[in-house]
Amino acid sequence: MDLIIFTLAVLDGLAYASQVFMVAVGMTLIFGVMRILNIAHGGFYAIGAYLSAGIGLAIASAGLSPWLHLPALVIGAAMAGGVLGLVIERFVLRYIYVKEEVLQLLVTFAIFMILEDVQRLVFGVQPYAASSLVDAMGTINVLGIPYNAYQVLLLPGVAVLTLVGLRWFLHHTLLGHLITATAEDREAATAMGVNANRVFLLTFTIGTVLAALGGAFAAPTTAVQLGMGADMIVLSFAVVVTAGLGQVEGAAVTAVLIGLGRSFAIYLMPELDVLMPYFIMMLVLLVRPNGLFGTVQTRKI
Amino acid sequence: MRGGRFLLLGVVALIALMPLFAPWSKTFLVLAIAKGLAVLGIVVLLRAGQVSFGHALFFAASAYVAAFAARLLGGGELLTLLVIGALGSGVLGLLVGLFVVRYRYIFFGMLNLAFSMVFYAVLEKFYHYTGGSDGLILSRPSVLGIGLERLPFEYTLFYVALATAAVLGWLVHRYLNSAPGRALAAIKTNETRLEYLGISARGTLLVAYVISAMLAGVGGTLAAVMQGLVTPEYAYWVRSGEFVFIAILGGAGHVLGAFAGALVYEGVRMYLAVLAADMWQLLLGVVLLVIVLFASEGLVGLWHRISGRFAPAGREAS
Numbered sequence: 001m002d003l004i005i006f007t008l009a010v011l012d013g014l015a016y017a018s019q020v021f022m023v024a025v026g027m028t029l030i031f032g033v034m035r036i037l038n039i040a041h042g043g044f045y046a047i048g049a050y051l052s053a054g055i056g057l058a059i060a061s062a063g064l065s066p067w068l069h070l071p072a073l074v075i076g077a078a079m080a081g082g083v084l085g086l087v088i089e090r091f092v093l094r095y096i097y098v099k100e101e102v103l104q105l106l107v108t109f110a111i112f113m114i115l116e117d118v119q120r121l122v123f124g125v126q127p128y129a130a131s132s133l134v135d136a137m138g139t140i141n142v143l144g145i146p147y148n149a150y151q152v153l154l155l156p157g158v159a160v161l162t163l164v165g166l167r168w169f170l171h172h173t174l175l176g177h178l179i180t181a182t183a184e185d186r187e188a189a190t191a192m193g194v195n196a197n198r199v200f201l202l203t204f205t206i207g208t209v210l211a212a213l214g215g216a217f218a219a220p221t222t223a224v225q226l227g228m229g230a231d232m233i234v235l236s237f238a239v240v241v242t243a244g245l246g247q248v249e250g251a252a253v254t255a256v257l258i259g260l261g262r263s264f265a266i267y268l269m270p271e272l273d274v275l276m277p278y279f280i281m282m283l284v285l286l287v288r289p290n291g292l293f294g295t296v297q298t299r300k301i
Numbered sequence: 302m303r304g305g306r307f308l309l310l311g312v313v314a315l316i317a318l319m320p321l322f323a324p325w326s327k328t329f330l331v332l333a334i335a336k337g338l339a340v341l342g343i344v345v346l347l348r349a350g351q352v353s354f355g356h357a358l359f360f361a362a363s364a365y366v367a368a369f370a371a372r373l374l375g376g377g378e379l380l381t382l383l384v385i386g387a388l389g390s391g392v393l394g395l396l397v398g399l400f401v402v403r404y405r406y407i408f409f410g411m412l413n414l415a416f417s418m419v420f421y422a423v424l425e426k427f428y429h430y431t432g433g434s435d436g437l438i439l440s441r442p443s444v445l446g447i448g449l450e451r452l453p454f455e456y457t458l459f460y461v462a463l464a465t466a467a468v469l470g471w472l473v474h475r476y477l478n479s480a481p482g483r484a485l486a487a488i489k490t491n492e493t494r495l496e497y498l499g500i501s502a503r504g505t506l507l508v509a510y511v512i513s514a515m516l517a518g519v520g521g522t523l524a525a526v527m528q529g530l531v532t533p534e535y536a537y538w539v540r541s542g543e544f545v546f547i548a549i550l551g552g553a554g555h556v557l558g559a560f561a562g563a564l565v566y567e568g569v570r571m572y573l574a575v576l577a578a579d580m581w582q583l584l585l586g587v588v589l590l591v592i593v594l595f596a597s598e599g600l601v602g603l604w605h606r607i608s609g610r611f612a613p614a615g616r617e618a619s
Contacts, residue, residue: 037407095594101406102352103593106549109542110589117583234418234538241411274422278415282400285412289404 007143009263015151015221017259018159022214024236024243024251025162026207032246033183033203035101036093039108042233043115044084044208046224048077048215050123053224056130066136073216081212085205093204094197112233120226127225134220151221158217162210163252170248179203183246238277242284244294254292309557313467316564320459327459329567331527334462336547337563338520341473342513343548344559348477349506350489354410355417356517356544358397361536362420363390363518364525368437377442379461379526386522387515394514395507402506405492417536424533436532439525455527462523466560469516474556476512485509517544546589552601561600 027041052073059068096107139146170176181189182199190196239258243250258277265276320327339360346353366389371377401412424431444457476482484505487495492502525531551562573581596603
């Protein structure tokens with residue numbers, strides 16, 4: 001393989017990894033704190049993408065500057081994700097923490113199904129494409145190869161900012177400490193006066209906002225269509241499980257690993273691109289059953 | 302319990318007679334039974350507290366095995382296809398099982414999902430062999446050497462499906478109440494204690510996994526023969542999710558719940574697809590939420606609660 005293909009594969013892989021990371025990090029955070037694997041996460045991702053594409057198209061048809069799309073998609077996605085997260089945690093999830101793990105999983109599956117149809121009813125079945133922001137940002141040269149700046153700079157930038165921001169929030173603010181304490185030992189944290197319900201509400205909302213943002217930032221680079229939530233959910237599951245459940249930094253490393261694996265597969269063995277994430281996941285789990293960064297859980301006797 | 306047994310016989314008889322009065326219902330019932338068998342596979346694993354989010358893998362694998370076998374045998378024979386399909390998914394179940402029984406809970410579920418997604422992708426990509434997303438046509442097999450016309454064949458298939466479901470349902474019931482079945486339940490309650498008793502948890506789960514794969518396989522072959530077409534859609538993760546959904550709807554851990562759930566699910570789906578084509582998924586989601594939040598025992602639990610209310614005092618409904 002020559003240098004051009006190698007560079008292209010790396011750039012594609014990093015752009016892709018950034019998109020996946022935005023969804024996976026929220027999912028792993030929610031699992032770490034609430035012990036719930038949130039299937040509905042794909043729905044939040046898709047809704048963020050639809051909103052962003054809708055906003056982008058509205059801006060384009062109004063003849064406004066495509067740059068306006070950037071702040072608009074952030075605000076739109078954050079609001080949509082925030083409202084959905086608050087409502088779903090408060091009025092559905094709050095009642096299932098006492099139930100069996102399998103039932104919790106099914107509840108988020110049900111929410112995912114409901115959200116899919118909501119998208120269909122609100123946005124219809126035709127795909128949306130709003131790429132004026134990508135065009136407006138132009139291309140930059142990487143080792144002599146022109147590549148669009150949106151994917152090579154903005155997407156990884158947003159992902160790194162999210163990771164650094166989340167780390168700072170979890171380790172250097174009071175709210176963050178409350179969240180990590182609850183994740184570590186819910187009982188002890190409650191005994192110390194932490195309101196676990198509020199921590200759960202906050203964590204879930206942060207997760208949904210991140211997923212919606214991930215979708216919103218992904219929208220300008222692809223056609224937004226039905227089923228994108230399902231594909232993303234399966235992929236980010238792979239990332240989260242490979243990293244080890246609840247590992248925020250691990251999710252970043254694994255997203256890059258899987259993103260690169262997939263993009264190299266696209267250039268070298270196009271038939272295998274869809275399989276690549278699962279190959280990586282199976283390989284990792286064969287060697288490390290709890291994921292790359294996961295810890296062994298103590299067993300009760 | 303005796304009243305329940307009579308009721309069960311009554312319901313089975315009712316279902317057996319249904320296509321005679323409502324000919325349209327046989328397609329529907331065969332598909333419901335086929336899904337019910339796959340759901341039964343989920344129920345077996347749920348006994349151990351494990352949930353597979355990729356059981357459509359075995360549903361699809363046996364359907365494709367049956368389609369290939371029918372092509373090789375030049376049409377094939379219904380019962381042979383059922384056996385070959387079940388064996389095919391059984392072998393695949395053993396291979397996948399050797400890997401996944403080392404994991405529990407979410408890892409178990411997600412690894413199953415991963416395997417089914419890999420299989421789905423293979424079916425789509427290697428279209429020279431699998432026909433890609435168009436799938437493979439499975440021509441109508443003969444029954445005991447007799448080539449049947451469409452209508453008599455569908456009736457035959459229905460009764461074969463019903464008989465298969467009854468026999469397999471009874472066998473699974475026996476299995477769950479046998480020593481290996483009890484060991485399976487112990488994996489859910491306390492795996493370490495099971496190991497201290499000298500019973501291999503992995504071995505127990507592997508047996509259950511192969512059984513569960515073969516059940517899904519029989520279901521997949523039935524569905525494929527009924528529809529005359531197998532597509533990668535059979536392996537899609539939404540279908541796996543559907544199986545788990547039905548298992549919970551029917552009441553996790555009950556043999557009868559699997560079939561009751563499948564009948565109700567398919568029925569509701571059929572009407573919703575007509576009445577509210579763009580919203581049936583939404584309505585199913587709401588139903589699922591209501592079940593989990595307010596009746597987590599499923600249909601079987603609901604039935605027990607209702608019958609328990611009318612039962613004579615001092616006798617627990619069971």
